[in-house]
Amino acid sequence: MSHSNERDDDRGTERRTMNYGKEKVAVYRTYATPLEGIRPIPESSFEGRDNVLFGLEVRVQFEGEEFLPSFSEADNSKVVATDSMKNFVLHQAGEYEGATAEGFLHFVGREFLDTYPHVERVKMSATEFPFDERPVPGEDGFEPSDLVFRVSDDESAFGEVYLDRVDGEPTIAEQTSGVTDIELVKVKGNSFTGYIQDEYTTLPEREDRALYISLDVFWEYEDPEDALGEEPERYVPAEQVRDIAQVVFDEVDSNSIQDLIYRIGLRVLERYPQLESVEFEANNRTWIEVRDDLEGDAKVLREPPRPTGYQQFSMDRSDLEER
Template sequence: MPTLGQNQYGKAETRVVRIVRDGAVHHIKDLNVSVALSGDMDEVHLSGSNANVLPTDTTKNTVYAFAKEHGIASPEQFGILLARHFVTGQDAIHTARIRIEEYGWERIETSGAARHSFVRTGQETRTAQITFDGERWEVISGLTGLTVLNSTDSEFWGFVKDEYTTLPEVRDRILATDVHARWRYGWCSDDDGGGGEPAPDWERGYAGARDDLLAAFAETYSLSLQQTLYQMGARVIENRPAIDEIRLSLPNKHHFLVDLEPFGLKNDNEVYFAADRPYGLIEATILRDGVRPRIATD
């Protein structure tokens, strides 16, 4: 006899751009919002009854309306507003999970008076996932696609070798990766109605964690990408008391020295071939002492 298991539904990837016009100076927030709702939804699966179903089109409209009514201070705060609305506004909805990507823009500064022209910034995308079950919050912030490279201060040697090993040991190499990081805040009960605690400063938390990741990558003399990953995560945990857990996924963007001897040239760590695949993939979670892991693996 089949049994219905965990299920959810919602509207995925609602693109919303919010412009704040402060006179001649404009500000922009550019989000990609995915809503997933779960609760008393058995009958829509078993009999087709939509009696407890809030249309996904409505969730899309809610995103747009909230962008107008509440503005977008940060992805985390916007996701909290949406999650609380869906869970407290519909008896059949018990849990809401809001996933958000934010795309950065910076103002194009010119000699003229215009302050409304922007260019997309950097490569990384800011991410947030907010889950609310009516009582407790889980906020996971992060970033993806932050490409970094050290042109020296990296080695790789002393590894296990078998009959299939061809990789030579190296004492000086390029270390490069695309940082995919997610960090979970310890905050889980807000002060709405009393009894909780104020939410962290999401904007400062994001900027600080990003700075910590970059600083640790730059300052670590690396004997392995695993070592660098740990130092990056540890720096965030040590410097950000509001963060309890960080999960990092670092693909090793290999750079191989090109053999120039056929051309009578010596390659003294100057010319490399950047290989896009296959690549090593290093992943780990770093936790505050006494904290249990809760960020799911991909």
């Protein structure tokens, strides 16, 4: 999901990567603008968030020919210190009036380009820190607290915005949104059969297995401006994509992880016609069966040994049209 600026050298045959920046900038904002007006979908109850606590881990990348002397001549006259980048990001968290991670990245990226004219391009990316409201006693039983939150280890929203200058104006050149670290276990209704059997094969076919997957999903909009959340009915929340993944996992009796992620991708493209493409990285963490002599569907399972398998796959609207 990363991009770097590359230029032809004097011979015109090689390419140069040249950028620098700051990463792992943790920024927290309380009482940010709520995310409202999200279009509901059948697979999810998510229709918005209060943004009482809004946190991101941000990465900043500067690009431009003006930075070459800092590499080749130890000339720092055009260098913006990465510590200054950190402080810039933290300051802008108080200025941003939007409600999404992608919108914040776009806002800060534009401010960087407006403030430092010699910077040609800037790439901003972030992983959102998830927080859960905690239940507390209320008038009608337990209800979510609007003050106390749990730092969650659950899946995280991801955003990346790559800004270039077009006729002197900051413009979105590329954009990616996503949700990472989805972990799902389905205890039955999964199989893995029909693969090549040869002298290297030791894995037995499984007609019904407990399947444990880790999943990252990324998507790109046909119009990158939709990623900013300024028209919330066209914004695709990470929470809804996560919910689509788990609903399809529940519905489908799949014969492979490849089949599963393809079906998830079709559903995502069906639900969001504003998306151009969707991309997956899945990891197979399926537990190993050690007892199958118990009554009914009961089994005893253990953690799998390393190494583990993975799958990467991308889809666009042509896959949906072919169905």
